Structures are given as C-alpha cells and as structure tokens.
Amino acid sequence: MTLTLHVDGERWRAHLRGTAELYDGIIPVIKGNGYGFGNRALARRADWLGTDTVAVGTYAELVDVLPRFGGDIHVMTPWRPFWADTVRTERMYDPRVVHTVSRVEDLDLLRTEAPEGTRIVVEGETSMARHGVDRHALTSVADNLGRLRLIGFSIHLPLSEDNLAEADSWAAAFEASKLAPAVSGTPVFTVSHLTDREVRTLAERRPGLVVRPRVGTALWLGDRGAFRVTGLVIDSHVVERGERIGYRQRPMPVGGTVLIVSGGTSHGIGLEAPTSASTMKQRATSVAKGGLGAAGLALSPFTVAGKQRWFVEPPHMQASMILVPAGVAVPAVGEEVEVDVRMTTTTFDAVDAP
The missing domain is CATH 2.40.37.10 (Lyase, Ornithine Decarboxylase; Chain A, domain 1)
Incomplete structure (x- = not known):
C-alpha cells in the first residue's frame, strides 16, 4: 500500500525559514503524528532551523525528539505523578527537558522526584479552561518552588481572532505576582495562537519578559502548496x-x-x-x-x-x-x-x- 506525501522540498524549506524569521524567538511545536511528516523528521528540521527550543505535546514524544534535536525541549502536557509509570526516568528528567506545572498540588512530589535544578514553567488557566493555575494561586506556586528552577510562564490560548488582550492580561498577572522575582534571569513568557504582529506588540508592551511564540500549524503546514x-x-x-x-x-x-x-x-x-x-x-x-x-x-x-x-x-x-x-x-x-x-x-x- 502506498499513500504518499509528496513535498516540494525547496519551497517547504523556504517557507520554514520565512516563518522562523517572522516569529521572533519561535518555538516549533512537534507533536502527535508530526503534522504528517513524523516527529523525527520535524526534530531534525528544527535543528536545521537553528532554534534553541522546541515544544512537544507529551512526555512519550521525547523518545523521538531528544536524540534528534540538540536544544531544550518544553513538554506542554503538564507534569503529573503518573507519567513516571509510562516514561523512562532518565528521559523524563533529562537536563534539556523543561516541565509544565499547572497545579499547586503537584509541586510537592515533583520536588521529591526531580533532580535539583529541574527547570519548569508555570501554566496559567486561560479561557481555554484546559490546564493551568488560577491567577489567584500564583502566590502559592511561588511559595512551593523549593529546589525547582522556575524559568518563566506559559499560556495556551483558544483559536480566536484576537487573543492579544488575554495574553497581555496574563503577562500583567505574572509580572505582578511573586513568581516573577523567583525567576533567575529574564522571565520567559511562552504563548500559543498569537499572530506574528500580536507577538511583537506583546513584546513591546512587556519589555521585562522574553515573549516566545509556540508555533506548529503555521510553521509546518503554512504553505499547503508545498505538498500534495x-x-x-x-x-x-x-x-x-x-x-x-x-x-x-x-x-x-x-x-x-x-x-x-x-x-x-x-x-x-x-x-x-x-x-x-x-x-x-x-x-x-x-x-x-x-x-x-x-x-x-x-x-x-x-x-x-x-x-x-x-x-x-x-x-x-x-x-x-x-x-x-x-x-x-x-x-x-x-x-x-x-x-x-x-x-x-x-x-x-x-x-x-x-
């Protein structure tokens, strides 16, 4: 059986380079079926783009991405104690892996299981209502970090035409909380589903944050004419x-x-x-x-x-x-x-x- 994806390699690579230049600080998203190309192929392609960080959907996807990408890997699915039953510990707590924390109650066990200095980002609960810490609980997170290393904040936005207002509201809440001073260095603020213009506007409004967009579909599938x-x-x-x-x-x-x-x-x-x-x-x-x-x-x-x-x-x-x-x-x-x-x-x- 042969169901084949034909790719115009030169055109696709030109689109990838153009998109990476358009989104300053882009974090390519590599997850699921790899947008049809496969996660292994996308990991190599992200390395080729020269980005220092990619995002994967789940811990299980680390097996394909860790050996093929040389930078940091942000796992977007929040850390839970039961993931350790399905993922090898040395892979889960590889020094290049950045974890997502979305519940205050997970911090106690994560501090116990993870090596000292394990990097995390805290996810806020947006109007998506999928994962995330309520903004009123940010202080509790800051008080329970212990030996974990907080590098920034993360939000996942809906597929709306105007997400800038919500993103800016969360950025303000993060900067005003006890979490911001707990970050060593300039806090990273990773966001999804913002246009390149919205990313630039948010970065201008929040000079104290390093705004980094997570981009999947617009990067890998943004030029449908490049494949059939x-x-x-x-x-x-x-x-x-x-x-x-x-x-x-x-x-x-x-x-x-x-x-x-x-x-x-x-x-x-x-x-x-x-x-x-x-x-x-x-x-x-x-x-x-x-x-x-x-x-x-x-x-x-x-x-x-x-x-x-x-x-x-x-x-x-x-x-x-x-x-x-x-x-x-x-x-x-x-x-x-x-x-x-x-x-x-x-x-x-x-x-x-x-």
Whole structure:
C-alpha cells in the first residue's frame, strides 16, 4: 500500500525559514503524528532551523525528539505523578527537558522526584479552561518552588481572532505576582495562537519578559502548496447498476468502475473530528452530510478526473473502494490519484521530501 506525501522540498524549506524569521524567538511545536511528516523528521528540521527550543505535546514524544534535536525541549502536557509509570526516568528528567506545572498540588512530589535544578514553567488557566493555575494561586506556586528552577510562564490560548488582550492580561498577572522575582534571569513568557504582529506588540508592551511564540500549524503546514498527497490505484472493476459489492454488499446506484485505492482507516482516511461548525452555512453543510451518511453515501477525499468521488462503502483498513461513474476517464492500475487529507490525522506510507 502506498499513500504518499509528496513535498516540494525547496519551497517547504523556504517557507520554514520565512516563518522562523517572522516569529521572533519561535518555538516549533512537534507533536502527535508530526503534522504528517513524523516527529523525527520535524526534530531534525528544527535543528536545521537553528532554534534553541522546541515544544512537544507529551512526555512519550521525547523518545523521538531528544536524540534528534540538540536544544531544550518544553513538554506542554503538564507534569503529573503518573507519567513516571509510562516514561523512562532518565528521559523524563533529562537536563534539556523543561516541565509544565499547572497545579499547586503537584509541586510537592515533583520536588521529591526531580533532580535539583529541574527547570519548569508555570501554566496559567486561560479561557481555554484546559490546564493551568488560577491567577489567584500564583502566590502559592511561588511559595512551593523549593529546589525547582522556575524559568518563566506559559499560556495556551483558544483559536480566536484576537487573543492579544488575554495574553497581555496574563503577562500583567505574572509580572505582578511573586513568581516573577523567583525567576533567575529574564522571565520567559511562552504563548500559543498569537499572530506574528500580536507577538511583537506583546513584546513591546512587556519589555521585562522574553515573549516566545509556540508555533506548529503555521510553521509546518503554512504553505499547503508545498505538498500534495496521492493514493495508488491497486485494482479496478467494472460494475453494473444494482450490482452488490463490498463487505456490506450494497447495490451500486449507477454503473461505472470501482477503483481500489491505497489509503484506509489505518492511515486516517474517512476518520473525522467532531464538527466545529459555527455559522448557519457550516451547520447546513453538516446536516446535509449527515443526511447523505444516513443514506449510505459519503464523499471520499480521492479525486478522479478533477472531481471528488464517492466511497462505495466505508474505507477498509488499508484501502478504499471508490466509484467512478460510467463515461469518466478511469486511471489505470499503478497510477496515482490526488487525495485531500487532514495532515494532523493522517499517517503516510511514504514521505517524498527531496
């Protein structure tokens, strides 16, 4: 099976350099499936960019990033006592790892488990309401640092059009708290989901902080024209209207050709995140898709002769069955067809990145 990510290497590298220059002090985010490229590849690419720090999502991701990136690694998932059951201690407390603290009650055990001088950042609870210390608890954190080394503060913001006000509010709260004097050197303030202009504005407003943006999607996937995805046609069959085929033996609504194309559920094909529809048009589209799904019809991400084609049935683990209506030019076995995928949920068989 070959679901392939094709990368225009020169164009992608130019985009990475341009984005790194745009975001002063950028901290590349490397997590999950590595935005389709794989965490190992992104760790090497971050080293190539010359940044001194990257951010990973979880402690488990250290196994791929630590050997391939020479700088510091900020783990964004907050430290919890049970992570030690799943991650090797020497990796978890590598001197290059920076931990996130989001609960006052974790500090006692972290001080006991971690080597003296282990670096931490404190995360504030933003309107995301995901992780973080309430701003009224910042004093309690400062009083319980002990032998841990505080280097700064961190916030994770929602996907809003204007996050600057909330970021500035948290920066003010941090500077006014007992945490700021507890930092040795200039405090680092790491933020997510700010535009490059907002990052510069925040840095100008808060000269006492080193504002560093964590950037993932805009860095790695900001120029979608730099890559494309293809699936390989591995078989084809002419079918008649009403003929029953596939696992579920559904009758064909029209005659044509069924293509068996590489790319299935193990790659992430046909898997969808919950809808984030917020406008009436988006909701209407979701309702229409739901109605088609109830009727057993689903549009595939595979494009043949310039149009997305329908699934014959839900994708299989490693391949999909696609219906090409009669009268449409059919690609031959061995040819590639274009696939429109969500990069953060797709696993590729091969990455062609010269």
